[in-house]
Amino acid sequence: MNRSKIFGIAAILAAGLATTACSSIREPRGYIVDSLLLGTVQPGIDNQRSVEDTLGRPTFTSQYGEPTWYYVSSTTGRKPFVRPSIREHQVLAVKFDAAGNVVSADRSGIEKVVYLSPDGDETPTLGRERGFLEDLFGNIGTVGQPGLGGQGGPGR
Template sequence: MIHAKAFKIGLIATLALAMAGCTSIRQSRGYVVDALLVDAIQPGIDNQRSVEMTMGRPSFSSQYGAPTWYYISSVTGQRAMSSPKIRSHSVLAIQFDDAGKVVSTDRSGIDSVAFLLPDGDETPTLGRERGFLEDLFGNIGTVGAPGAGGAPQ
């Protein structure tokens, strides 16, 4: 009777640990969006300093064209023994005029993200493709040959 009860407790503990290993891991990356702060930014009223005091430093800012600050936020989820997947993604772009006043705010989501898939596992190169034997025996006779830069003649 005691052994059966201990076995049941051990089985329940093992199942609980196994189930804990199957939970999803949620991770926020980048700027943590606070909708109240984002809605507080008003074009024509706020400037770069007030935006920085409200939102903090941007994830990055534009280098060319109109001054624009970008706040990027991403939430990923990962199950046990799998690659992380993007659950949500948002970009807040705040555009300023030359005087530093907010001109506009623009929000975009995961629908604007470009997913790049590599084409195979080889990098294409220009030139002649050589096989294994050509790589192995390709230099035979070229060492010391005239014009090959070998030993002086």
């Protein structure tokens, strides 16, 4: 083989590697949705035990109000060195009455996802602002040395 053929093959291989390295990686997260099983949960017929037997344990449950089980499923896509983004999102909310019977089973999608953007990179707290020197020298004199009877010594 001559050098031009070797160089051509190497260039084709390098281009192929470059294009595969930039492809998006799909990652399923949370509950893996099975549409056939989701359709079997019926209000008035099922109860908590039958729902758990059919769908498994929920992703999380409600803490207040009427008992609700949530099955959350997301599929994210990310390119190398980039933060993942949500491509698909589904939530199944199964509500129960006081006796544990299914009242409703509602599905929602990515249209109900709320994106929050924090305001700045600091968390506001109550109290006064301390400067660098106050942080550095703030404890001088507040802790007494052993045997000298300082204000904050042990046993005082």
